[in-house]
Structures are given as structure tokens and as C-alpha cells.
Amino acid sequence: MSLPPLRPAGLHRAVQYAFLAFFAYVGFRFYGYAQWAMGASADYVPKPASVEAFLPISSLLAAKRLALTGEYDFVHPAGLTILLLAVATALLVRKGFCGYLCPVGTLSMLLDRLGKRLGISRRMPGWLSMVLSLPKYFLLLFFVDLLLLKMNAADIEAFLRTPYNMVADTKMLLFFLNPSTTLLVILGVLVLGGMLFPAFWCRGFCPYGALLGLFSLFSPLAVRRNPEVCTGCRRCSRACPSRIPVHEKRRVSNPECLGCTECVGACPEKGCLELGLGYTAKARALPFWGAAAGTLVLLAVFYCGAVSTDNWNSKVPPAMAREFHRDILRMEHP
Numbered sequence: 001m002s003l004p005p006l007r008p009a010g011l012h013r014a015v016q017y018a019f020l021a022f023f024a025y026v027g028f029r030f031y032g033y034a035q036w037a038m039g040a041s042a043d044y045v046p047k048p049a050s051v052e053a054f055l056p057i058s059s060l061l062a063a064k065r066l067a068l069t070g071e072y073d074f075v076h077p078a079g080l081t082i083l084l085l086a087v088a089t090a091l092l093v094r095k096g097f098c099g100y101l102c103p104v105g106t107l108s109m110l111l112d113r114l115g116k117r118l119g120i121s122r123r124m125p126g127w128l129s130m131v132l133s134l135p136k137y138f139l140l141l142f143f144v145d146l147l148l149l150k151m152n153a154a155d156i157e158a159f160l161r162t163p164y165n166m167v168a169d170t171k172m173l174l175f176f177l178n179p180s181t182t183l184l185v186i187l188g189v190l191v192l193g194g195m196l197f198p199a200f201w202c203r204g205f206c207p208y209g210a211l212l213g214l215f216s217l218f219s220p221l222a223v224r225r226n227p228e229v230c231t232g233c234r235r236c237s238r239a240c241p242s243r244i245p246v247h248e249k250r251r252v253s254n255p256e257c258l259g260c261t262e263c264v265g266a267c268p269e270k271g272c273l274e275l276g277l278g279y280t281a282k283a284r285a286l287p288f289w290g291a292a293a294g295t296l297v298l299l300a301v302f303y304c305g306a307v308s309t310d311n312w313n314s315k316v317p318p319a320m321a322r323e324f325h326r327d328i329l330r331m332e333h334p
Helices: 008-037 049-054 056-069 077-092 095-099 103-118 126-132 134-149 153-160 168-176 181-196 200-204 207-216 235-239 262-267 290-308 317-332
Strands: 221-225 271-278 285-286
Touching: 008 049, 008 095, 008 200, 008 262, 049 056, 049 077, 049 134, 049 168, 049 200, 056 077, 056 095, 056 134, 056 153, 056 221, 077 095, 077 207, 077 290, 095 207, 095 290, 103 181, 103 200, 103 271, 126 134, 134 153, 181 200, 181 317, 235 262, 262 271, 271 290
Parallel strands: none
Antiparallel strands: 221 271, 271 285
8 A cells, every 4th residue: 555645735744743742742841850940849850952942032142142252152052053043944945944843833833724624714915914024023123132232242141141041941931831811811812813814923923933034035945936837726825824925926035935835735737836946047946845854954963063062951050050940939939
């Protein structure tokens, strides 16, 4: 019995679900570490370094420090590695980090599918889609101005060594485990928005995605459409998770493109849509799985590089990290 052929949508979702499961496991392990660090458990659980992917502010500052001093972050090195990976992915294979690796992007896609099943999903007109995409750029501008432009190397060094930064990942965990009413309302709006409008959080409010989208404009990889073969059926646009009007483009270089190639799989016309490497009409055709493969190869390269250079796991000794956790808890609950 032969296996069914691999399709872009199937590959896209298989990779997404695999990394969603991986991050669920990371969250489980990190909860065990946090319990030990806060003194609630005597069983030591090593901190899973991948959890630092959720510390973009610390990672942005560490990236500027790296550029200014050549020194790698010693507190959350995995967070810096993941940020550099995300930028490299955007520059080379579009927003593959968002499209394949980010668990928030996967949850956003699942909310969109749930909205369709419930019959409440709505397609936004072009002007509303453009307006909704603006807040994330304002947030990105705010963080760039505050963190990257106004802070020098000494300021960044001082922040990275603060007790708060040492326990920033645990603080985030506690923030979501003990949500305020305001947080619950915001999460409720985001969940409802995600069911009503595709990629509501990613398109409208994620500054990380805004940064990667700008870098992806320089990517040589993009889906290309042959207008001579296109029949205008719009199946590509309907299949696009970001709701990009693919049927109107010659080269899909939109900053919202995830590189998932689901549009390629939905196209019924042979030779109409293909993944291309290059910026001109003579771009080299690649198999649809090229963006996924490129993303996973970059992930392997950055991870192996960080591990081999001892820039993956935090240099803060576990006993010291536990003291920082206890100091923070004593300040908040004297």
C-alpha cells in the first residue's frame, strides 16, 4: 500500500504540530524547573533552554550588546540564538520561523480553523487588513526606540545582570499562571479575534513578526505566479493562511508571507505557482518543500553552533539562579 503524496498543507501542519508538541513538553519541563527554583519542590529539573524563545526583549538587548562588544549573552544565550535564527530565516527563507516553528503562530492558525468550523470567520477587505497590520509596527518602533536606540552598552550590561532579567522567564510563567482580570480580557479578545479574522495576533500585534516581516522583504525565496497560465480561480488566495491575494501577484514578497507554500498546493494549474529562488523573472524553481527544509536546516545549524560554542545553556549556576528566584519572591511577598 503506497503512501499518499506529500502536499504543502500537510507538510506545513506536520511541522507546526511537531513544534507545538515540543514546546508543550518544554513548558512542562520548565514548570518543574520553576517549582524547584522557587523552593516549592526539592527535585531539581534542569531549565530547558528553549523556553528563552519567549524573552524577545532580553534577546533584542543581548543582540545589540553582541554587535557592540562581540560578547554573547551569558544569562539567556538560547534566547539570543533563537532571535538570530529567526532573523536569518527571514532573510533567507521568508518568515519560516513564524510559519513553521512558532507555537503562537500555530495556535493562531488553529483558532482560524475553529472560526471557519463555527461559521464565524470573516475575510477582511484589503483596507481593513492593512489597518490591522499597523499596530505591530508601532509596537516594534516603540521597542526599537526604547531598547535599541536609547540604551548604550553599559545600560544593556546593567539590565542583563539585574535579578529581574535572571528570572524573567519564571516571571512570565507566573504572569500567565496567575492571570489578572485585565489579562483574561485581553486573551479573550485575542481568542475571539483569532476566530473572526485570520492571523489576528500575528498580523496585527506581534512586534517580533513585524521585525521578521521587514527582514523577509530581502529574501531571495518567494512564490512566483505565471500570469499566462493563471485562470484567476483564486484558490491560492483562499488557501493562504495570511489571506494574501496571491492571484494578483507575480512574486509574493508580502511581509505577511510565511513561506508555507499552501497556495502552491491549492493551485490546479500546472506551472502557474512555484517556489522560486531569485529576484528576477529568471528565478530558479525549487520544490515546494524548499522553505520548510531551509527553515529546519537553519534551525539545526544555529542549535549545533550554539551548543558547540557553549552558547546555548545559561552560564548562571543553578544554585545562584535559585537565590535570585527567592530574592524576587521575597521582594514581591515580604
